[in-house]
Amino acid sequence: MFSEEQLAQLRSFPEISADELIRYFAPTAADAAFVSPGGRVPADRLGMLVQLCTLPWLGFVPDDVASAPSAAVARVAERLVAAAAALRLYGKREQTRSDHLRLIAKYMEWQTAPAGSQAMKELEQFLLDRAMGRDSPTLLFNLAREYLMAAKVIRPGALVLAKMVGTARKAAADLSSQLVGHLLTAEVRADLERMLVVDAGLGMTRLEWLVSPARDASATSVKTAIDKLTRGVG
Template sequence: MHASIQLELGLAVQLGTLSWLGFVPDDVASVPPTAVARLAEQLRLHPGALQGYGRRDHTRTDHLKLVVKYLGWKTTAPGSQALKELTQFLLDRAMEHDSPTLLFNLAREYLMSAHVVRPGPTVLAKMVGEARTGATALTTEPLGHLLTEEVRADLERLLIVDVGLGMTRLEWLRQGAREATASAVKTSIDKLLWLRAIDAHTVDLSALPNERRRFLATVARRSTNQALDRREERKYPILLAFVAQAAIDQLDEVVALFDQARVRA
């Protein structure tokens, strides 16, 4: 089949694929036959012309450059502004989320909306990992001076089962009052006093962005003791953010319970 027809169809497939998927597969000929057939019909070309396209690497690469330029897209070439922006985007999102899958999907959506050609999945997965590592460093370093041996010991106590409570302090603090009974008021005050005894109300986390503080506190509320323990050093900023937020929430709960009890009286 004439080479020019093959090149024309291959170029058209790349044009449609980039607009639709946000990237072009290395093996352009692997595009679903139905899609190729429909495109070939519109161009009045034989769909079989695509077979063998891209055997010469520079053909696919040269065509991709043309497609990117024609569509006005950008690439994440080393040193490019698009790469720097993607790196910063991932770091910002990693400060709010910890799931690699979620971060990968957020990056994919961002690249599509920004009209940036998505790098290969291996490259993007590596960037996600680097962003998560960077977010951990940006969390640990500003809080290093707060995590003294005494504070670490207090945070460790959160994960140890208290015989009197029959549960860990973390579980105890996560349980909110359901009604303004005398027992509930007493328990709420006990929690507030315990948090104040470890100076949770004086913890200054202003060095962290608000989103990161909320994220860390949410991780503590949703994780099991075992999951937190497995994080080793990374658990301390998480627990610190939790007790700092718990000190605020617990005071609000005590005030709310007293208000409810007063109204009932």
């Protein structure tokens, strides 16, 4: 469903636009004060503030915080009057990053979605509902991401969410079969099968012909459109 390359991209920082830079990487004085209690070294303050700005931008924070866009890091460093290069020293321990993210989530009133939580159950239902009318894995993944961001829920890992999308697609397909199965009589099935056979007169399958859009507004195109309506799937 998703290649390793696609999953890697979904786990990483994307390129940032000028609008996103201004919107998300403009920490307030209160934000700077939050990450600057006594005793916290510059690298930790900078890394924590980069995480704080990244969360509402992406809905999650990539593990490699130091790979954040350089323009974004520069804006955050300027707020802290710190050297942007200090970010390279941040988060050598995974526990440091996760502890900081937990503090940030509480400060920004976001929540996590551990396995079995109510948030995950609601996400599963959301995906099933959307999968009933949409089959694209990428579209469903993006819809889930937008849903989680609107609810201020930190996005699960890319692989976890990808598997949830796959589960939702299968469940939607099974449910659709249950709902319309009784309508698929032998005659209807035969008609549908005929739509997949190349028609010598058309030079393509009936299905391709029916869904092909008109090329222009000529009389021939109008006649073809009417012909499609009258011939249907018969």
